[in-house]
Amino acid sequence: MNYLDRNEFNFQPSPKVVEAIRNFDPMQLCFYTRIYDQGKKSIVSVRLSEIYGVPEEQVLLGYGGEDILKNTVHYYLTKGDNKTIMIPQFSWWYYNRIAGECGGTTEMYPLHETEDTFAYDVDEVIAYANRIRPRMLLLASPNNPTGNCLSSEELSKIMENVPEETMVLVDEAYASFITTDTHYIAPLVNKYSNLIISRTLSKFYGLPGLRMGFGFMGKGHDGFLNYANKYLGYNRFSEAVALAALESDDHYRKVADQMDWGRKLYHKELDGIEGFKVYKSVANFILIKYPLKIKEALQQALADQDCKIKFMSDPGLESCVRITLGRPEQTQTVCDTIKRIALNA
Ligand SMILES: Cc1ncc(COP(=O)(O)O)c(C=O)c1O
Incomplete structure (x- = not known):
C-alpha cells in the first residue's frame, strides 16, 4: 500500500539514523539519563540549543509535536479566566480537540483563497486578536491542509502587534521542506516572552514513529516548564536516534x-x-x-x-x-x- x-x-531514514539504531547500547535503557545533573533536560535539547542558538532552558521536548501543542494549550487555557484560543479556519482538526478537552473556546479566523494559495491576512489576524484579546493565538506555518506559510516578517509583525497577554503558538511541524531559514527563531523567542514555536522530527526528518517533537519558547515561563518538562528525562533510545537525524540534513x-x-x-x-x-x-x-x-x-x-x-x-x-x-x-x-x-x- x-x-x-x-x-x-x-523514503529511507538517513544512514546516520540507521547506524545510531544499530549501535545503540541497550544498557543505556537500564539507567535514567544523568544529564539533569548538569541542569539540562536532554542531550537533544542541548544539541537543539546549539543548532538554533536558543538557551537550553527555552528548548521544549515532547512526544511528537502533538505533545507540545497539547501541553501548551492545556496549560495556558486552564490558567486564569480567559479560555479563548484563535485557530485558523482551515487547519489540523487536532487544535480544536485539545482546546475542547480543557474547556477552551475557539475563535476561527479566516484564511483567504487567492489564485494559487490560502493566505493569512496578517493585519486581519492582528485586528481580530486586539478585538477579542484571546489567551492564545495559534498559527500554523506551513498550515495543514492548505500548505501555505507565514514569512518571518509576517510573524514578527504579528508578535509586535498582538496583546502581550496572548500566548502565540506557532505550529511549524511542516517546516524546512522549502523554506530553510531558521534565523528568525532565536531573536523572536528572545524578544517575546509570549511566543512558542513547535517543531518535530516527524516530517522533514521523516521519523513520525519516533514520536519526538521539539520547540522553543520565550523567557520567564517556569510554571509551564515545570509542568511540561520530564523530571526523569526522555526516552534514551529516541534521544540517540534524534541526534543522528539532526546531523543528517x-x-x-x-x-x-x-x-x-x-x-x-x-x-x-x-x-x-x-x-x-x-x-x-x-x-x-x-x-x-x-x-x-x-x-x-x-x-x-x-x-x-x-x-x-x-x-x-x-x-x-x-x-x-x-x-x-x-x-x-x-x-x-x-x-x-x-x-x-x-x-x-
Ligand atoms: C499540523 C500538524 N502539526 C503537528 C503534527 C504533529 O506531528 P507529530 O506529533 O508526529 O510531531 C501534525 C501531524 O500530522 C500536523 O499535521
Whole structure:
C-alpha cells in the first residue's frame, strides 16, 4: 500500500539514523539519563540549543509535536479566566480537540483563497486578536491542509502587534521542506516572552514513529516548564536516534528535492484541467481542488493502484484532496491516475 494520506515519510531514514539504531547500547535503557545533573533536560535539547542558538532552558521536548501543542494549550487555557484560543479556519482538526478537552473556546479566523494559495491576512489576524484579546493565538506555518506559510516578517509583525497577554503558538511541524531559514527563531523567542514555536522530527526528518517533537519558547515561563518538562528525562533510545537525524540534513534535503519534483509534476500535469486547482505548497503534501463529480471514480482508481490519499471533508474544502509527496514513482502513479480519470470524465 502507498500511504499518501497522513503526511508520512515514504523514503529511507538517513544512514546516520540507521547506524545510531544499530549501535545503540541497550544498557543505556537500564539507567535514567544523568544529564539533569548538569541542569539540562536532554542531550537533544542541548544539541537543539546549539543548532538554533536558543538557551537550553527555552528548548521544549515532547512526544511528537502533538505533545507540545497539547501541553501548551492545556496549560495556558486552564490558567486564569480567559479560555479563548484563535485557530485558523482551515487547519489540523487536532487544535480544536485539545482546546475542547480543557474547556477552551475557539475563535476561527479566516484564511483567504487567492489564485494559487490560502493566505493569512496578517493585519486581519492582528485586528481580530486586539478585538477579542484571546489567551492564545495559534498559527500554523506551513498550515495543514492548505500548505501555505507565514514569512518571518509576517510573524514578527504579528508578535509586535498582538496583546502581550496572548500566548502565540506557532505550529511549524511542516517546516524546512522549502523554506530553510531558521534565523528568525532565536531573536523572536528572545524578544517575546509570549511566543512558542513547535517543531518535530516527524516530517522533514521523516521519523513520525519516533514520536519526538521539539520547540522553543520565550523567557520567564517556569510554571509551564515545570509542568511540561520530564523530571526523569526522555526516552534514551529516541534521544540517540534524534541526534543522528539532526546531523543528517544533507540526506533529508535530497529527499525534500525529490518531493519538490513531485510538487512540480502535480502543477504541470493538473493545473489547467477544467475544475482543477493545485495550491502552492511549502510542506510535504499538496492540496488539490478537483471536480467533485469524479470523486467516486477517483477513489476507485486510486484503490486499484493501492494508493491512499486524503479526500477532505472539512467545510469549504470538500472538493479537495490532500496528497503526501511521496517517492517519484508514487507521485507519478497518483498524478497519472488523477489525470486519466479527469480527462475521461
Ligand atoms: C499540523 C500538524 N502539526 C503537528 C503534527 C504533529 O506531528 P507529530 O506529533 O508526529 O510531531 C501534525 C501531524 O500530522 C500536523 O499535521
